[in-house]
Amino acid sequence: MRILVTGGAGFIGSHYVRSLLEGLYPDCADARVTVVDKLSYAGNRDNLPARHPRLAFVEADICDLPRMLEVLPGHDAVVHFAAESHVDRSVESAAEFVRTNVGGTQTLLDACLETGVERLVHVSTDEVYGSISHGSWTEEWPLAPNSPYAATKAASDLVARSHWRTHGLDLSITRCSNNYGPYQHPEKLIPLFVTRLLEGRQVPLYGDGRNVREWLHVDDHCRAVHLVLTRGRAGEIYNVGGGDERSNVQITEEVLRLCGADWSAVRHVADRKGHDLRYALDDSKIREHLGYAPQVPFASGLADTVTWYRDHPNWWKRLGHEGAAGQDRTGEGTGVSP
Ligand code: NAD
Numbered sequence: 001m002r003i004l005v006t007g008g009a010g011f012i013g014s015h016y017v018r019s020l021l022e023g024l025y026p027d028c029a030d031a032r033v034t035v036v037d038k039l040s041y042a043g044n045r046d047n048l049p050a051r052h053p054r055l056a057f058v059e060a061d062i063c064d065l066p067r068m069l070e071v072l073p074g075h076d077a078v079v080h081f082a083a084e085s086h087v088d089r090s091v092e093s094a095a096e097f098v099r100t101n102v103g104g105t106q107t108l109l110d111a112c113l114e115t116g117v118e119r120l121v122h123v124s125t126d127e128v129y130g131s132i133s134h135g136s137w138t139e140e141w142p143l144a145p146n147s148p149y150a151a152t153k154a155a156s157d158l159v160a161r162s163h164w165r166t167h168g169l170d171l172s173i174t175r176c177s178n179n180y181g182p183y184q185h186p187e188k189l190i191p192l193f194v195t196r197l198l199e200g201r202q203v204p205l206y207g208d209g210r211n212v213r214e215w216l217h218v219d220d221h222c223r224a225v226h227l228v229l230t231r232g233r234a235g236e237i238y239n240v241g242g243g244d245e246r247s248n249v250q251i252t253e254e255v256l257r258l259c260g261a262d263w264s265a266v267r268h269v270a271d272r273k274g275h276d277l278r279y280a281l282d283d284s285k286i287r288e289h290l291g292y293a294p295q296v297p298f299a300s301g302l303a304d305t306v307t308w309y310r311d312h313p314n315w316w317k318r319l320g321h322e323g324a325a326g327q328d329r330t331g332e333g334t335g336v337s338p
Contacts, residue, residue, distance in 0.1 A: 001031045003229075004075040004117075006062055006108065007043070007082030008035030011184045012123070014047035016079065016222040021052050025226050036060050036071055042085065046315070047183050062104035068111035077119040078112060079229060080105065083156075086187055087127075087149045091273055094148035101152035102159065109163045109171075120171040121229045122160035125153050126214070126239070128175060131276035138282045139175070139237040146274050157237075164235045172232035174225055176240035177281055180301065181218035182308035186316050189248070190255065190302070194309045195316050197259035207271030209249035212278040216243030217296035227290045238290070241281030244298035254299075258306040 003020065007013040013035070023029040032054045037043045038061040049055060060067040062082050072078070082104060084090065084097045105122070112120055129137045130144035143158075145151040163169040186195045193203045224240040232238060246254075256262060286292040309316060 001028055001077070002034065002075045003028070003031050004034045004036060004072065004078045006036045006078065006080045008033075009037035009039060009043035009045055009047055009057075010081060010085070011042070011047075011181075011188075012179055012218055012221060013037070013079075013081035014044075014183055015181065015218045016081070016225060017048055017055070019219070019222050019226075021049065021054055025223075025230075027230055028226070030054075032056070034058060034071065034075065036062065036068075037082065038062070040084070042185050044183075044319070062108045063099060065107050065111060068108055069115060072111050072115040072117055075117055077121075077229060078108070078117055079121045079123070079225060080108060080160075081123045082108075083123075083153065084149070086185075087147045088187070088272065090147055090149035090152070094152070097148055097152040098155075101149075102155045105156035106159050109160060109169065113163065113167055113169055118170060119229065120160075120169060121225055121232070122157065122171060122173045123225060124157040124160075124173050124175045124237075125150070126175050126177045126241070126279050126281050127276070128154040128157055129279070132278055132280055136241075136280040136282040137239065139239055139285060146276055161235070161237075170234045172228050172234065173237045174228050174240050175237060175281070176221050176224070177214035177216050177243050177279060179218045179221050180215055181305055182312070183315070184218075186319065189251065190305065191309060191316065193252065193255045194259060194306050197255065197261045197265060198310060198313070202265050202267050203252070203255075204267050204269040205248060205252055206269060206275060209252060209268075210247050210277070211275055212245055212247050212280075213251075214241050214243040214245050214280055215251070215298060215302075216241065216294060217298075217301040219301075220294040220296055223295070224286060224292050227286070227292055231290050233289075238286040238292075239281040239283045240286060240292070241283035242287075242292075242294040245280065246298075254302060255306070258303055 127150035
């Protein structure tokens with residue numbers, strides 16, 4: 001089997017590729033993998049093995065149709081992770097989000113149709129649903145995205161679905177909750193806080209910190225994506241949740257403890273514009289239909305993640321991200337929430 005992974009040099013995509021190459025998914029233990037990634041600020045070639053007999057790396061933009069038509073032939077399946085993924089950046093400027101997330105997805109889908117790719121998983125997000133004060137979203141819930149990031153993900157999600165409905169492309173969509181784990185760019189909440197605390201610096205907490213997210217280890221997300229790739233049904237959407245619900249205050253509390261710091265290291269800053277209060281997924285469909293169950297308990301997953309950042313300062317210091325090393329891009333309110 002030949003699998004093409006877009007965005008495979010990013011946080012989640014690279015975890016998926018490493019898992020495939022390490023043989024963690026027995027049904028694809030021999031799969032050959034092609035990563036297509038334009039290596040934006042969020043993409044890092046070092047997240048992947050420098051050399052591996054079953055890995056090919058192609059530096060390319062998914063918006064580039066001729067390149068996609070060149071690269072796709074011969075692949076049996078595509079797992080589409082590539083996206084602009086940081087909400088705060090989309091609040092500052094949405095243009096690149098529309099270009100990559102909507103235009104890039106549409107270009108990729110058209111190229112898949114033209115080259116006869118047989119199977120595709122489009123990796124979407126729970127943020128397409130908006131915010132929910134109580135209860136949880138099923139896949140039938142109306143989409144009401146609030147941030148420009150979420151709006152472009154909702155648009156790409158619908159463009160993907162339309163390629164199934166209109167053209168019969170065999171594709172499924174996943175909508176996952178917040179991920180955490182190693183190799184996550186330090187602009188996102190957990191790695192930002194961890195790297196700052198490891199440097200003895202303060203961390204900025206948005207607003208009153210009551211915003212609630214469901215946190216899932218990247219390993220569980222990737223296992224779910226692979227289940228959907230190999231056993232999911234065409235045209236179906238699968239929520240991927242089952243993580244732990246935590247407010248940003250609770251996350252801060254746990255990260256402070258694991259880094260040996262206390263609340264004097266926390267500075268409250270103005271809230272993000274349009275900050276969603278709570279996300280919560282009903283993921284009974286993927287559990288019942290595909291046998292999905294998350295395996296990484298939050299407490300040990302978070303502790304292992306902190307240890308990974310402690311043990312790999314060269315990985316995050318080299319990124320030169322302001323969250324870890326210098327000033328925030330646009331002030332201290334930047335980059336403090338996923
Ligand atoms: P990331 O920002 O770490 O990685 C994105 C990757 O895509 C990078 O390697 C980047 O170089 C690449 N890329 C960006 N634009 C590209 C383009 N035009 N052409 C080719 N490559 C391009 O993101 P992530 O956190 O790994 O998220 C991966 C996917 O999962 C995204 O689609 C995101 O919406 C979705 N998702 C993320 C989370 C989360 O908590 N991080 C949760 C649910 C869903």
